[in-house]
Amino acid sequence: MLLLLGAVARAQPAPSRAHRQRSITVTGYPTAPLPEVRGAKGIGITFHFDGLIREDSIKVDESRIRIVDVGRKSLLVEPVTEPRADQPSEVSVTFADGEQERAAFRIVPHPSEVDMWIEVMRQTEQPSxxxxxxxxxxxxxxxxxxxxxxxxxxxxxxxxxxxxxxxxxxxxxxxxxxxxxxxxxxxxxxxxxxxxxxxxxxxxxxxxxxxxxxxxxxxxxxxxxxxxxxxxxxxxxxxxxxxxxxxxxxxxxxxxxxxxxxxxxxxxxxxxxxxxxxxxxx
Incomplete structure (x- = not known):
């Protein structure tokens, strides 16, 4: 009976996570904390930028993040391992127009949500x-x-x-x-x-x-x-x-x-x- 219960427990499917689309504004300030993106193993995350990006500038930890596709204004990545809260993976890219050159993000886990589409906008308003x-x-x-x-x-x-x-x-x-x-x-x-x-x-x-x-x-x-x-x-x-x-x-x-x-x-x-x-x- 114990063996049967253990097998049933292992067969239970993992809880599904809600797929989200949202926007993130990046400031370009090197001292600002990196915005967090919720990820999960095997689920692609598309970043769509408000300007052209340099393909040769994309940086990821290739042991944990796979680059699936790169466009003129977009980047599709996929975690190949489950993100860890204590060791978040980083994704960074440089804009081609020289405005707020670098945009970087931390891939973190979330129990119930995963980001599949991120609209990336650069901050244009001046500080109050x-x-x-x-x-x-x-x-x-x-x-x-x-x-x-x-x-x-x-x-x-x-x-x-x-x-x-x-x-x-x-x-x-x-x-x-x-x-x-x-x-x-x-x-x-x-x-x-x-x-x-x-x-x-x-x-x-x-x-x-x-x-x-x-x-x-x-x-x-x-x-x-x-x-x-x-x-x-x-x-x-x-x-x-x-x-x-x-x-x-x-x-x-x-x-x-x-x-x-x-x-x-x-x-x-x-x-x-x-x-x-x-x-x-x-």
């Missing part, structure tokens, strides 16, 4: 006044005791520490030009100090930044601050970007993108980091 005030408050708090503070006060010189300079870089799509700058490297931080000229007819206020290696490695940005709140048309101001120290395999050449409150951004593609100090050296 309350949200922006909170960002400014956190920026000020983070900058109270940081390498940026020392650089602004003149206590972090160009000579006598590990530093590299990078040359002028013109990217006039947003009416902004980098007049060159310097990178500094500490034990666990990197500081970029550069001068940005506003060649457009509108003021520009730097707000956020992304810092990416040539291999696509994204580095956490701790702080973005400028000499003045805004850079007026025809003027230039110093802008400081403080980040975590990239891992050793990320190389020394990086691309920095600084975005303004109005959505315009400056992409600087020739940033060279200072080398790491060798152990035993002071």
């Amino acid at each position: 006044a309350v949200c922006q005030a909170r960002i400014d408050e956190l920026r000020a708090r983070c900058g109270a005791q940081s390498p940026t503070t020392f650089r602004r006060s003149g206590l972090l010189p160009n000579r006598g520490i590990l530093a590299r300079t990078f040359e002028r870089y013109a990217d006039t799509a947003g009416g902004l030009v980098s007049e060159g700058g310097a990178s500094f490297r500490g034990g666990d931080w990197v500081l970029l100090d550069m001068e940005i000229r506003n060649v457009s007819g509108q003021p520009w206020a730097p707000r956020v930044a992304t810092f990416k290696g040539k291999d696509g490695t994204l580095v956490t940005v701790r702080l973005v601050t400028a000499e003045t709140e805004e850079i007026a048309p025809g003027e230039s101001r110093r802008v400081w970007v403080e980040t975590d120290d990239p891992h050793a395999g990320a190389g020394v050449f990086f691309t920095l993108e600084v975005s303004g409150a109005d959505g315009r951004f400056l992409r600087v593609g020739n940033v060279e980091l200072a080398p790491r100090m060798r152990e035993g050296k002071q």
Whole structure:
């Protein structure tokens, strides 16, 4: 009887999960938590994007996620193992138009639902006044005791520490030009100090930044601050970007993108980091 009951229990079908279609808005901010997508083994998930995507940029854990099909604006993936809450799989892709370049998602389990169609939209609205005030408050708090503070006060010189300079870089799509700058490297931080000229007819206020290696490695940005709140048309101001120290395999050449409150951004593609100090050296 016990053997019979055990066989019946094993023969019971797994509970069905409701198939869902929904939309997800991605912000493009590297520090924002990844949106969660509910998945299940053997059930395909279609992502439909609001812009063209780069097929060669798609990244998945191939031992857990299978790429079924890729379109100009779509991606179909299928979990080959059951998603785990403690070790969610990640799916990421890069937009081809350069707007909010990367979109990434975490595939997680759900007891009763599975997402089969995800409409992916990029955030176009600017942060509210309350949200922006909170960002400014956190920026000020983070900058109270940081390498940026020392650089602004003149206590972090160009000579006598590990530093590299990078040359002028013109990217006039947003009416902004980098007049060159310097990178500094500490034990666990990197500081970029550069001068940005506003060649457009509108003021520009730097707000956020992304810092990416040539291999696509994204580095956490701790702080973005400028000499003045805004850079007026025809003027230039110093802008400081403080980040975590990239891992050793990320190389020394990086691309920095600084975005303004109005959505315009400056992409600087020739940033060279200072080398790491060798152990035993002071």
